[in-house]
Amino acid sequence: MSEVKNFLYVNRKAPHGTIYALESLEVVLIGAAFEQDVALAFLDDGVFQLVKGWDTSELGVKNFQPAYTALGDYDISKIYVERESLEERGLSEDDLLELTYEDEDDDWAEKSSIRIVSREEMAQIMRDADVILSF
Amino acid sequence: MSGFYEVNGKQVPHDEEGYITNLSDWSKELAEVIAKNEGIDMTDEHWEVVNFLREYYDEYQIAPAIRVLVKAMKKKFGPEKGNNKYLYELFPYGPAKQACKIAGLPKPTGCV
Numbered sequence: 001m002s003e004v005k006n007f008l009y010v011n012r013k014a015p016h017g018t019i020y021a022l023e024s025l026e027v028v029l030i031g032a033a034f035e036q037d038v039a040l041a042f043l044d045d046g047v048f049q050l051v052k053g054w055d056t057s058e059l060g061v062k063n064f065q066p067a068y069t070a071l072g073d074y075d076i077s078k079i080y081v082e083r084e085s086l087e088e089r090g091l092s093e094d095d096l097l098e099l100t101y102e103d104e105d106d107d108w109a110e111k112s113s114i115r116i117v118s119r120e121e122m123a124q125i126m127r128d129a130d131v132i133l134s135f
Numbered sequence: 136m137s138g139f140y141e142v143n144g145k146q147v148p149h150d151e152e153g154y155i156t157n158l159s160d161w162s163k164e165l166a167e168v169i170a171k172n173e174g175i176d177m178t179d180e181h182w183e184v185v186n187f188l189r190e191y192y193d194e195y196q197i198a199p200a201i202r203v204l205v206k207a208m209k210k211k212f213g214p215e216k217g218n219n220k221y222l223y224e225l226f227p228y229g230p231a232k233q234a235c236k237i238a239g240l241p242k243p244t245g246c247v
Contacts, residue, residue, distance in 0.1 A: 033200035062196065070195040073203045 006037045008129035011046035015065075016056065021049050022064055024135035029067075032074035039078035039129070040071075043085045043122060046135075050081065050096045050114075065097070072101035072113060079113045082122050140168050154236055161239030169237045173228070181225055181237075187211065188238040198243040201231040 009028050015021040032038045042050055049068070056063040071079070079099055086092060093116055102108040117125065126132060139146040140155070142165045148156045153172065155161065166185060170177045177185075191199055191207060199207065201219075209217020222230035231243040 029197065029200065033202060035202075064196050066194060066196045070197055070199070070203075073195075073199065073207060 004035070004037050005130040006039065006128070007031050007131045007133065008039050008041055008126065010041045010043070010126070010132060010134045011049055012044040013135065014045040015049045015054065016059055016061065020135040021046075024133075025064065025067055027133065027135075028071070028076070029074060032071075032076055038074075038076050039080065039125070040076065041080045041082070041122060041125065043082040045085075045089075047081055047085045047089065047091060047096075050079075050099075051091065052095065052097045068097055069099060071099060075101065077101040077103070077111070077113050078115065080115050080117050080122060080125055082119055083116050084119045086116070140165060140172070142168055152236075152242065154242055155239050158239055158241075165239065166237050169239075173233055173236065175226065175233070175237070177237075181234075183212070183216075184208070184222065184225060184230065184234050185238045188234055188240060192238070192240050198235045198240040199231065200243050201229070204231055204234075 009024055009031075011021065011024050013020045028038060028040060052065075054063055054065045081093075081096065086095075093114070096114060099113045100110045101113050103111050137149060137151045137156075139148055141147075142162065147160045147165055150156060153169065155165070155169075167177055170181070175181065187208065188198065188204070191204075201222075205217055205219060205222065207217075208222070211217075215221065219230075222234075226233040235241070235243055
């Protein structure tokens with residue numbers, strides 16, 4: 001088997017108005033299906049992608065928010081959200097979806113995938129990634 | 136080639152790979168027609184997978200990749216059904232692909 005690389009998908013845009021959020025999610029699911037090491041980062045307006053309670057009924061687009069909750073099924077356990085981006089938008093962790101995964105090394109215990117990190121930590125996470133895809 | 140499935144005298148459009156264009160067109164009768172087209176005789180075991188996929192889609196709005204389907208089936212039905220061999224016996228041309236087509240879902244993301 002070829003070497004597994006660390007993929008970091010960086011999401012910076014609001015969920016609607018552009019196709020970036022949906023495209024990113026699709027690419028993430030494809031990457032994970034090929035058993036790459038996948039992590040997601042949400043910063044700037046990208047944090048709105050995880051704010052629960054979307055209502056797309058007036059937008060004429062499918063509400064694809066439930067798909068984020070399937071990320072755990074794809075063994076995606078690292079979802080980094082930048083604290084400063086949340087605070088600048090008057091948001092906190094309580095406004096976000098509950099995203100979980102099952103930890104294989106801990107008797108499949110259900111754990112939160114969301115990790116709130118500082119801007120400084122986010123920069124380090126980006127430095128450590130083998131591949132960064134920005135949306 | 137894109138075209139139509141015929142169900143009770145009604146035409147239901149599908150794309151060039153046989154996935155129906157409007158997910159709301161789906162019915163049990165249509166599923167039987169699609170299955171026949173795929174060379175599959177629907178048994179209770181086939182229906183179990185198809186219904187499971189429809190429930191999964193309902194909840195998550197995505198058609199799961201095969202690896203995820205296997206894992207989720209294992210969780211719900213146990214290891215004797217949640218494995219590749221079992222699912223490939225039911226759907227020889229790819230469980231995720233064929234079963235999703237019969238279930239009236241889009242082609243699974245990441246399915247090439």
